[in-house]
Amino acid sequence: MSYIAPPLLHRQAFSLDHGAWVDCLATTENLLIIQDLDGVCMGLVNDPLDRVVERSYLEATQRFDGHFFVLTNGEHTGKRGMNDIIERSLGGATQAQAGRYYLPGLAAGGVQWQTRAGDISxxxxxxxxxxxxxxxxxxxxxxxRQFFAQHCDSLAGAALEQAIQASVLDNMASPTANLNTFHGLLADQPQVYAALQRAMQGLMEDLLRNAARQGLEGAFFVHYAPNHGRGPDGTEIPWFSQGEESGTTDFQFMVRGAIKEAGVLALLNRYYAARTGDYPLGEDFSVRRAPHRHGELLDLVVQHFDPALMPILVGVGDTVTSVVVIEDGQPVAKRGGSDRNFLHLIQAIGQRFGRGNLVTYVDSSGGELKNRKALKLEDRGGTSRVIEGPGDPQDGDDPLVLNVVFPGGYRQYCQAFQTAAARRQ
Known part of the structure:
Protein backbone atom coordinates (compact mmCIF):
# COMPACT_ATOMS: atom_id res chain seq x y z
CA MET A 1 0.00 0.00 0.00
CA SER A 2 1.58 3.26 -1.12
CA TYR A 3 1.90 6.22 1.23
CA ILE A 4 0.02 9.38 0.26
CA ALA A 5 1.51 12.51 1.77
CA PRO A 6 -0.96 14.93 3.33
CA PRO A 7 -1.50 18.24 1.54
CA LEU A 8 0.77 21.12 2.47
CA LEU A 9 -0.33 22.85 5.65
CA HIS A 10 -1.56 26.01 3.91
CA ARG A 11 -3.87 23.86 1.78
CA GLN A 12 -5.47 22.15 4.75
CA ALA A 13 -8.48 23.17 6.82
CA PHE A 14 -8.82 22.67 10.59
CA SER A 15 -5.49 20.85 10.75
CA LEU A 16 -4.32 19.61 14.15
CA ASP A 17 -0.79 19.00 12.87
CA HIS A 18 0.86 21.33 15.36
CA GLY A 19 4.23 19.71 14.72
CA ALA A 20 4.20 20.90 11.10
CA TRP A 21 3.12 24.37 12.28
CA VAL A 22 6.04 24.46 14.73
CA ASP A 23 8.41 23.36 11.96
CA CYS A 24 7.25 26.24 9.77
CA LEU A 25 7.88 28.85 12.45
CA ALA A 26 11.15 27.32 13.57
CA THR A 27 12.78 26.89 10.15
CA THR A 28 11.40 29.66 7.91
CA GLU A 29 13.90 32.51 7.75
CA ASN A 30 11.70 34.96 5.82
CA LEU A 31 8.77 34.83 8.24
CA LEU A 32 6.27 37.39 9.51
CA ILE A 33 3.92 36.42 12.35
CA ILE A 34 0.95 38.77 12.88
CA GLN A 35 -0.90 37.87 16.07
CA ASP A 36 -3.96 39.02 17.98
CA LEU A 37 -3.76 39.15 21.81
CA ASP A 38 -6.95 38.54 23.84
CA GLY A 39 -7.85 34.85 23.74
CA VAL A 40 -4.67 34.00 21.84
CA CYS A 41 -1.79 34.47 24.29
CA MET A 42 -3.93 34.96 27.40
CA GLY A 43 -7.36 33.89 28.56
CA LEU A 44 -10.58 35.80 28.03
CA VAL A 45 -11.93 37.15 31.32
CA ASN A 46 -14.94 39.20 32.37
CA ASP A 47 -12.82 41.96 33.92
CA PRO A 48 -9.93 43.05 31.65
CA LEU A 49 -7.96 44.02 34.76
CA ASP A 50 -7.68 40.32 35.62
CA ARG A 51 -5.70 39.39 32.51
CA VAL A 52 -2.24 37.90 32.89
CA VAL A 53 0.44 36.76 30.45
CA GLU A 54 3.20 34.23 31.04
CA ARG A 55 6.85 35.28 31.12
CA SER A 56 7.77 32.21 29.07
CA TYR A 57 5.52 33.41 26.25
CA LEU A 58 7.01 36.91 26.36
CA GLU A 59 10.51 35.46 26.20
CA ALA A 60 9.50 33.33 23.22
CA THR A 61 8.38 36.41 21.28
CA GLN A 62 11.90 37.82 21.68
CA ARG A 63 13.31 34.84 19.78
CA PHE A 64 11.22 35.99 16.82
CA ASP A 65 12.41 39.60 17.09
CA GLY A 66 11.84 41.36 13.77
CA HIS A 67 9.57 38.54 12.60
CA PHE A 68 6.73 38.93 15.13
CA PHE A 69 4.21 41.75 15.56
CA VAL A 70 0.90 42.06 17.35
CA LEU A 71 -2.23 43.43 15.71
CA THR A 72 -5.03 44.12 18.16
CA ASN A 73 -8.09 46.28 18.72
CA GLY A 74 -6.95 46.65 22.32
CA GLU A 75 -4.17 49.03 23.26
CA HIS A 76 -0.59 48.99 24.45
CA THR A 77 -1.10 51.88 26.91
CA GLY A 78 -3.45 52.58 29.81
CA LYS A 79 -4.37 50.65 32.94
CA ARG A 80 -6.08 47.99 30.82
CA GLY A 81 -3.48 48.01 28.05
CA MET A 82 -1.12 45.17 27.21
CA ASN A 83 1.89 46.96 28.66
CA ASP A 84 0.30 47.13 32.10
CA ILE A 85 -0.55 43.42 31.89
CA ILE A 86 3.09 42.67 31.05
CA GLU A 87 4.37 44.84 33.91
CA ARG A 88 2.01 43.23 36.43
CA SER A 89 2.93 39.76 35.21
CA LEU A 90 6.67 40.47 35.52
CA GLY A 91 6.48 42.25 38.87
CA GLY A 92 6.91 45.85 37.73
CA ALA A 93 7.73 48.27 34.92
CA THR A 94 11.43 48.20 35.74
CA GLN A 95 11.70 44.52 34.84
CA ALA A 96 9.64 44.97 31.67
CA GLN A 97 11.77 47.89 30.50
CA ALA A 98 15.10 46.32 31.37
CA GLY A 99 14.25 43.09 29.58
CA ARG A 100 12.56 44.77 26.59
CA TYR A 101 9.49 42.60 27.12
CA TYR A 102 6.99 44.95 25.46
CA LEU A 103 5.28 43.51 22.41
CA PRO A 104 6.01 45.30 19.13
CA GLY A 105 3.23 46.03 16.70
CA LEU A 106 -0.04 47.82 16.15
CA ALA A 107 -2.85 48.35 18.66
CA ALA A 108 -6.16 50.26 18.59
CA GLY A 109 -6.92 48.60 15.26
CA GLY A 110 -3.68 49.86 13.73
CA VAL A 111 -3.26 53.50 14.83
CA GLN A 112 -1.07 52.88 17.90
CA TRP A 113 2.46 51.72 17.10
CA GLN A 114 4.89 50.36 19.67
CA THR A 115 8.51 49.23 19.48
CA ARG A 116 10.03 46.41 21.52
CA ALA A 117 11.42 49.07 23.88
CA GLY A 118 7.91 50.40 24.56
CA ASP A 119 8.12 53.60 22.49
CA ILE A 120 4.57 54.65 21.48
CA SER A 121 3.28 56.75 18.58
CA ARG A 145 -25.56 55.60 35.00
CA GLN A 146 -28.48 57.08 33.04
CA PHE A 147 -29.46 53.63 31.80
CA PHE A 148 -29.48 52.07 35.25
CA ALA A 149 -31.34 55.03 36.72
CA GLN A 150 -34.20 53.64 34.63
CA HIS A 151 -33.42 50.06 35.70
CA CYS A 152 -32.50 50.64 39.35
CA ASP A 153 -34.14 47.35 40.39
CA SER A 154 -31.54 45.54 38.28
CA LEU A 155 -28.38 47.23 39.54
CA ALA A 156 -27.59 50.24 41.70
CA GLY A 157 -25.28 51.71 44.32
CA ALA A 158 -21.76 50.43 44.90
CA ALA A 159 -22.29 47.34 42.74
CA LEU A 160 -23.19 49.56 39.79
CA GLU A 161 -20.16 51.79 40.27
CA GLN A 162 -17.85 48.79 40.47
CA ALA A 163 -19.33 47.44 37.25
CA ILE A 164 -18.88 50.78 35.51
CA GLN A 165 -15.25 50.97 36.62
CA ALA A 166 -14.66 47.50 35.17
CA SER A 167 -16.56 48.21 31.97
CA VAL A 168 -15.40 51.65 30.80
CA LEU A 169 -12.02 51.14 29.15
CA ASP A 170 -10.28 54.50 29.05
CA ASN A 171 -8.08 53.59 26.08
CA MET A 172 -6.22 56.49 24.52
CA ALA A 173 -7.13 55.76 20.89
CA SER A 174 -10.07 53.37 21.22
CA PRO A 175 -12.24 54.06 24.30
CA THR A 176 -14.51 51.09 24.86
CA ALA A 177 -17.64 50.08 26.73
CA ASN A 178 -17.00 46.43 27.61
CA LEU A 179 -20.20 44.74 28.81
CA ASN A 180 -18.74 41.44 30.01
CA THR A 181 -19.20 42.35 33.67
CA PHE A 182 -22.77 43.50 33.09
CA HIS A 183 -23.59 40.29 31.21
CA GLY A 184 -22.62 38.30 34.29
CA LEU A 185 -24.54 40.56 36.66
CA LEU A 186 -27.66 40.48 34.49
CA ALA A 187 -27.58 36.75 33.73
CA ASP A 188 -31.14 36.32 35.06
CA GLN A 189 -32.38 39.46 33.27
CA PRO A 190 -31.52 38.91 29.58
CA GLN A 191 -34.03 41.50 28.43
CA VAL A 192 -32.28 44.22 30.48
CA TYR A 193 -28.89 43.17 29.11
CA ALA A 194 -30.20 43.32 25.54
CA ALA A 195 -31.63 46.79 26.25
CA LEU A 196 -28.22 47.81 27.59
CA GLN A 197 -26.58 46.68 24.34
CA ARG A 198 -28.98 48.86 22.37
CA ALA A 199 -28.34 51.80 24.69
CA MET A 200 -24.59 51.46 24.02
CA GLN A 201 -25.23 51.33 20.29
CA GLY A 202 -27.22 54.55 20.66
CA LEU A 203 -24.32 56.12 22.55
CA MET A 204 -21.93 55.23 19.72
CA GLU A 205 -24.21 56.93 17.20
CA ASP A 206 -24.47 60.01 19.42
CA LEU A 207 -20.68 60.20 19.67
CA LEU A 208 -20.33 60.11 15.89
CA ARG A 209 -22.83 62.98 15.58
CA ASN A 210 -21.06 65.01 18.29
CA ALA A 211 -17.73 64.54 16.52
CA ALA A 212 -19.24 65.82 13.27
CA ARG A 213 -20.54 68.93 15.05
CA GLN A 214 -17.00 69.60 16.28
CA GLY A 215 -15.54 69.49 12.78
CA LEU A 216 -14.46 65.84 12.97
CA GLU A 217 -17.02 64.30 10.64
CA GLY A 218 -15.72 61.04 9.24
CA ALA A 219 -12.83 60.90 11.71
CA PHE A 220 -14.20 57.96 13.69
CA PHE A 221 -16.16 54.73 13.36
CA VAL A 222 -17.60 52.11 15.69
CA HIS A 223 -16.28 48.57 16.08
CA TYR A 224 -18.63 45.99 17.58
CA ALA A 225 -17.00 42.80 18.89
CA PRO A 226 -18.04 40.18 18.17
CA ASN A 227 -20.29 41.20 15.30
CA HIS A 228 -22.29 39.82 12.39
CA GLY A 229 -20.13 41.33 9.68
CA ARG A 230 -20.80 44.55 7.78
CA GLY A 231 -23.92 45.92 6.21
CA PRO A 232 -24.24 47.35 2.68
CA ASP A 233 -22.97 50.74 3.91
CA GLY A 234 -19.82 49.18 5.38
CA THR A 235 -20.79 49.65 9.02
CA GLU A 236 -20.52 46.68 11.35
CA ILE A 237 -23.67 44.86 12.47
CA PRO A 238 -23.95 44.39 16.25
CA TRP A 239 -24.89 40.98 17.63
CA PHE A 240 -27.76 41.56 20.05
CA SER A 241 -28.16 38.87 22.67
CA GLN A 242 -31.27 36.71 22.49
CA GLY A 243 -30.55 34.28 25.28
CA GLU A 244 -27.60 33.08 27.33
CA GLU A 245 -24.97 34.19 24.82
CA SER A 246 -23.50 37.62 25.39
CA GLY A 247 -23.39 38.70 21.74
CA THR A 248 -21.60 41.99 21.20
CA THR A 249 -19.76 42.90 24.40
CA ASP A 250 -17.25 45.51 23.16
CA PHE A 251 -18.53 48.82 21.84
CA GLN A 252 -15.33 50.50 20.63
CA PHE A 253 -15.16 54.09 19.43
CA MET A 254 -12.23 54.07 17.04
CA VAL A 255 -10.27 56.24 14.65
CA ARG A 256 -11.42 55.97 11.04
CA GLY A 257 -9.09 53.65 9.16
CA ALA A 258 -8.21 51.65 12.27
CA ILE A 259 -9.13 48.28 10.81
CA LYS A 260 -6.93 45.26 11.29
CA GLU A 261 -6.67 44.33 7.63
CA ALA A 262 -5.11 47.73 6.89
CA GLY A 263 -2.70 47.01 9.73
CA VAL A 264 -1.38 44.02 7.78
CA LEU A 265 -0.15 46.43 5.08
CA ALA A 266 1.41 48.77 7.64
CA LEU A 267 3.30 45.88 9.24
CA LEU A 268 4.43 44.49 5.87
CA ASN A 269 5.64 47.98 4.96
CA ARG A 270 7.79 48.12 8.11
CA TYR A 271 9.00 44.54 7.65
CA TYR A 272 10.27 45.24 4.13
CA ALA A 273 11.94 48.46 5.30
CA ALA A 274 13.78 46.65 8.09
CA ARG A 275 15.17 44.16 5.58
CA THR A 276 15.86 46.44 2.61
CA GLY A 277 15.94 50.02 3.90
CA ASP A 278 13.05 50.98 1.61
CA TYR A 279 9.37 51.36 2.49
CA PRO A 280 7.27 49.99 -0.41
CA LEU A 281 4.31 52.22 0.57
CA GLY A 282 6.40 55.14 1.80
CA GLU A 283 7.85 55.89 5.21
CA ASP A 284 4.82 57.93 6.30
CA PHE A 285 2.26 55.25 5.36
CA SER A 286 -0.33 54.49 8.04
CA VAL A 287 -3.61 52.60 8.18
CA ARG A 288 -5.41 55.93 7.75
CA ARG A 289 -4.05 56.15 4.22
CA ALA A 290 -5.08 52.62 3.29
CA PRO A 291 -8.23 51.63 1.40
CA HIS A 292 -10.87 49.72 3.34
CA ARG A 293 -12.01 47.09 0.86
CA HIS A 294 -10.40 43.66 0.69
CA GLY A 295 -9.75 43.76 -3.05
CA GLU A 296 -8.20 47.24 -2.95
CA LEU A 297 -5.90 46.29 -0.08
CA LEU A 298 -4.77 43.18 -1.95
CA ASP A 299 -4.17 45.19 -5.12
CA LEU A 300 -1.99 47.63 -3.17
CA VAL A 301 0.19 44.77 -1.97
CA VAL A 302 0.49 43.31 -5.47
CA GLN A 303 1.42 46.69 -6.95
CA HIS A 304 4.08 47.72 -4.43
CA PHE A 305 5.70 44.70 -2.77
CA ASP A 306 8.51 42.76 -4.42
CA PRO A 307 7.34 39.12 -4.74
CA ALA A 308 10.91 37.86 -4.32
CA LEU A 309 11.03 39.36 -0.82
CA MET A 310 7.52 38.44 0.31
CA PRO A 311 7.68 36.51 3.60
CA ILE A 312 5.61 33.58 4.70
CA LEU A 313 2.83 35.25 6.70
CA VAL A 314 1.34 33.49 9.72
CA GLY A 315 -1.84 35.13 10.99
CA VAL A 316 -3.14 34.17 14.43
CA GLY A 317 -6.58 35.07 15.81
CA ASP A 318 -9.51 33.77 17.83
CA THR A 319 -12.56 35.76 16.74
CA VAL A 320 -14.22 34.48 13.57
CA THR A 321 -18.00 34.18 13.37
CA SER A 322 -20.74 33.41 10.89
CA VAL A 323 -24.45 32.83 11.21
CA VAL A 324 -26.94 31.88 8.51
CA VAL A 325 -30.23 33.78 8.60
CA ILE A 326 -33.25 33.73 6.34
CA GLU A 327 -33.85 36.91 4.33
CA ASP A 328 -36.63 37.08 1.75
CA GLY A 329 -36.99 33.34 2.05
CA GLN A 330 -33.32 32.67 1.25
CA PRO A 331 -30.46 31.68 3.56
CA VAL A 332 -27.87 34.46 3.92
CA ALA A 333 -24.55 34.09 5.74
CA LYS A 334 -23.62 36.94 8.09
CA ARG A 335 -19.86 36.68 8.55
CA GLY A 336 -17.93 38.67 11.13
CA GLY A 337 -15.45 38.53 13.96
CA SER A 338 -12.72 41.08 14.62
CA ASP A 339 -9.98 38.77 13.27
CA ARG A 340 -11.76 37.57 10.15
CA ASN A 341 -10.73 40.29 7.72
CA PHE A 342 -7.03 40.44 8.59
CA LEU A 343 -6.78 36.65 8.45
CA HIS A 344 -8.60 36.61 5.12
CA LEU A 345 -6.20 39.19 3.68
CA ILE A 346 -3.19 37.15 4.82
CA GLN A 347 -4.71 34.11 3.13
CA ALA A 348 -5.31 36.07 -0.08
CA ILE A 349 -1.77 37.48 -0.14
CA GLY A 350 -0.41 33.95 0.09
CA GLN A 351 -2.57 32.84 -2.82
CA ARG A 352 -1.62 35.79 -5.03
CA PHE A 353 2.11 35.55 -4.28
CA GLY A 354 2.32 31.77 -4.27
CA ARG A 355 3.42 31.68 -0.64
CA GLY A 356 2.39 29.16 1.99
CA ASN A 357 0.73 31.65 4.32
CA LEU A 358 -0.94 30.08 7.33
CA VAL A 359 -4.21 31.12 8.95
CA THR A 360 -4.06 30.01 12.57
CA TYR A 361 -7.13 29.86 14.82
CA VAL A 362 -7.08 29.62 18.62
CA ASP A 363 -10.29 28.34 20.25
CA SER A 364 -10.95 30.81 23.08
CA SER A 365 -14.37 29.39 24.03
CA GLY A 366 -12.93 28.01 27.27
CA GLY A 367 -12.65 31.46 28.81
CA GLU A 368 -15.12 33.30 31.00
CA LEU A 369 -16.96 34.92 28.08
CA LYS A 370 -19.97 33.30 26.48
CA ASN A 371 -19.63 34.69 22.96
CA ARG A 372 -17.29 32.09 21.47
CA LYS A 373 -18.32 28.84 19.79
CA ALA A 374 -16.09 25.87 20.54
CA LEU A 375 -14.56 23.73 17.83
CA LYS A 376 -16.31 20.37 17.61
CA LEU A 377 -13.96 17.39 17.57
CA GLU A 378 -14.46 13.72 16.85
CA ASP A 379 -12.20 10.91 17.99
CA ARG A 380 -11.87 8.09 15.51
CA GLY A 381 -9.46 5.25 16.13
CA GLY A 382 -7.50 7.28 18.64
CA THR A 383 -7.10 10.18 16.22
CA SER A 384 -8.93 13.47 16.69
CA ARG A 385 -10.25 15.59 13.87
CA VAL A 386 -12.30 18.77 13.73
CA ILE A 387 -15.77 18.18 12.34
CA GLU A 388 -17.20 21.65 12.94
CA GLY A 389 -15.51 25.04 13.05
CA PRO A 390 -16.42 28.30 14.81
CA GLY A 391 -18.87 29.38 12.11
CA ASP A 392 -22.38 28.26 11.25
CA PRO A 393 -22.30 24.70 9.85
CA GLN A 394 -24.81 25.85 7.22
CA ASP A 395 -22.26 28.38 5.91
CA GLY A 396 -20.64 26.06 3.42
CA ASP A 397 -18.90 28.59 1.17
CA ASP A 398 -17.03 30.75 3.68
CA PRO A 399 -13.97 32.05 1.78
CA LEU A 400 -11.82 32.08 4.93
CA VAL A 401 -10.02 28.78 5.51
CA LEU A 402 -8.62 28.12 8.99
CA ASN A 403 -5.52 26.10 8.16
CA VAL A 404 -4.34 25.20 11.67
CA VAL A 405 -6.48 25.24 14.80
CA PHE A 406 -5.70 24.98 18.50
CA PRO A 407 -8.78 23.53 20.23
CA GLY A 408 -6.90 23.62 23.56
CA GLY A 409 -6.98 27.41 23.57
CA TYR A 410 -4.26 29.89 24.42
CA ARG A 411 -2.29 27.50 26.61
CA GLN A 412 -1.94 24.98 23.78
CA TYR A 413 -1.06 27.73 21.31
CA CYS A 414 1.52 29.33 23.60
CA GLN A 415 3.18 25.97 24.23
CA ALA A 416 3.55 25.35 20.48
CA PHE A 417 4.77 28.91 19.95
CA GLN A 418 7.37 28.51 22.69
CA THR A 419 8.51 25.19 21.21
CA ALA A 420 9.03 26.88 17.83
CA ALA A 421 10.92 29.74 19.49
CA ALA A 422 13.24 27.36 21.31
CA ARG A 423 14.12 25.69 18.03
CA ARG A 424 14.54 28.85 16.00
CA GLN A 425 18.12 29.89 15.27
Missing part, protein backbone atom coordinates in the same frame (compact mmCIF):
# COMPACT_ATOMS: atom_id res chain seq x y z
CA UNK A 122 -0.04 57.27 16.79
CA UNK A 123 0.71 57.45 13.05
CA UNK A 124 -1.78 59.60 11.16
CA UNK A 125 -3.85 60.66 14.20
CA UNK A 126 -4.31 64.38 14.93
CA UNK A 127 -4.22 66.12 18.31
CA UNK A 128 -7.85 67.20 17.85
CA UNK A 129 -8.88 63.57 17.37
CA UNK A 130 -6.97 62.45 20.45
CA UNK A 131 -8.58 65.25 22.47
CA UNK A 132 -12.08 64.16 21.44
CA UNK A 133 -11.28 60.54 22.31
CA UNK A 134 -10.02 61.57 25.75
CA UNK A 135 -13.50 62.78 26.73
CA UNK A 136 -15.34 59.64 25.57
CA UNK A 137 -14.79 57.41 28.68
CA UNK A 138 -16.52 59.93 30.97
CA UNK A 139 -19.44 60.08 28.55
CA UNK A 140 -19.67 56.29 28.57
CA UNK A 141 -19.81 56.23 32.37
CA UNK A 142 -22.53 58.89 32.41
CA UNK A 143 -24.63 56.98 29.87
CA UNK A 144 -24.38 53.76 31.89
Missing amino acids: HPGVSEAELAFLAAVPETMGDRL
